[in-house]
Amino acid sequence: MDEQMEGVCVTACERCPALVESRSRIVNGTGPEDADVLFVGEGPGAQEDSEGEPFVGRSGSVLDDGLRQVGLARADIRITNCVRCRPPENRDPTKTELAHCREYLEREIELVDPEVIVTLGKVPTEHLLERSAAVTKEAGTLEEIRIGETPRRVLICVHPAATLYDRSQSETFEAALERAADLAGVDSGSGQTRLDGF
Numbered sequence: 378m379d380e381q382m383e384g385v386c387v388t389a390c391e392r393c394p395a396l397v398e399s400r401s402r403i404v405n406g407t408g409p410e411d412a413d414v415l416f417v418g419e420g421p422g423a424q425e426d427s428e429g430e431p432f433v434g435r436s437g438s439v440l441d442d443g444l445r446q447v448g449l450a451r452a453d454i455r456i457t458n459c460v461r462c463r464p465p466e467n468r469d470p471t472k473t474e475l476a477h478c479r480e481y482l483e484r485e486i487e488l489v490d491p492e493v494i495v496t497l498g499k500v501p502t503e504h505l506l507e508r509s510a511a512v513t514k515e516a517g518t519l520e521e522i523r524i525g526e527t528p529r530r531v532l533i534c535v536h537p538a539a540t541l542y543d544r545s546q547s548e549t550f551e552a553a554l555e556r557a558a559d560l561a562g563v564d565s566g567s568g569q570t571r572l573d574g575f
Contacts, residue, residue, distance in 0.1 A: 385410055385485045387461055392477040395471075396462035401426050404476060413561035414449070415491035416440075416456040417482070418536070419500040420470050426463040431456050432537070438456030439537035440497075443551055447558040449493075455489055457482065459501050475504050482568045483524050493560040494529055495553070498536030504532055513539070513546065519560070532557050 381388040386405040391397055404421040407430050416432075424434040441451055460470040460478045470478075471536050486494065496502040502510045506520060515533045522529050534553035539546040 382484060384482060385457075386486050387481050390461070390477075390481075391476045393460075393462065395465055396460065396474060399465040400462035402429050403461045403574070404429055404431055404458065405461060406431060406455055408451065408455035410455070410489055412453065412455035413488065413492040413563075414454045414495060414557050415489050415493075416454060416495045416497055417501040417505065418456065418458045418497045420458045420460040421451070421463045422467050423463065431458050435541060435543050436537040439540055439550075443537065443554045446551060447554045448563050449554075449558055453563075455491070457485055469500055475500075479504075486524055486529065487527070492530070492562070493532050493557055495532045495534050495557045497534055502531075502533050506533075512536075513549065516549045517556055519556070528574070530560065532560065542563055 381390075387403050390403060400421075404425050406415075413455055421431060422434070439563060440456075444450060444454065460474050461481065464470050464474070494505065495506055499510060499512050502512050502515075506522060510533065512533060512535055516535050518533045520531050520533070522531055532553060534557070535546050535550050536547055537550065540550050
């Protein structure tokens with residue numbers, strides 16, 4: 378890679394002039410580097426850029442609550458974004474920006490090696506599946522893709538923020554999280570993964 382990446386973290390990148398201009402820092406993923414569930418969002422917003430962590434603020438609270446309900450905690454999962462720098466005015470990342478950041482995301486997926494990847498919203502779903510998606514209709518659907526030589530399971534999920542604007546999405550969101558926990562072998566009673574013994 379022509380930029381610096383140490384393990385799962387990008388330490389320097391100048392590929393996207395507009396994002397370099399608008400960011401105050403590169404926002405890398407957080408959580409265990411061997412997590413069974415890897416959540417992928419779109420990109421950092423203002424609060425994420427300020428705090429240096431993905432999914433903080435209101436969306437992060439919705440995600441944390443949803444995780445708790447299915448026997449997971451933020452400490453059990455890894456969460457990252459398609460692009461690691463805040464787009465100006467919180468606009469969607471462009472196709473070029475997504476492409477520039479793709480190898481960082483693929484490298485992170487390869488190193489974490491999750492049981493399931495959960496896409497939060499339209500941008501990460503379409504980016505990873507490489508097709509258009511009706512996320513609210515397809516939430517909870519599992520697809521298999523290849524990243525490099527490795528087959529990966531991708532679970533489509535609505536963005537946590539969708540539940541703030543449309544309460545009817547809460548059920549859809551929770552059902553997808555439940556399926557993710559199930560696929561990762563989480564026992565909702567204990568929050569412990571059943572894969573530990575293997």
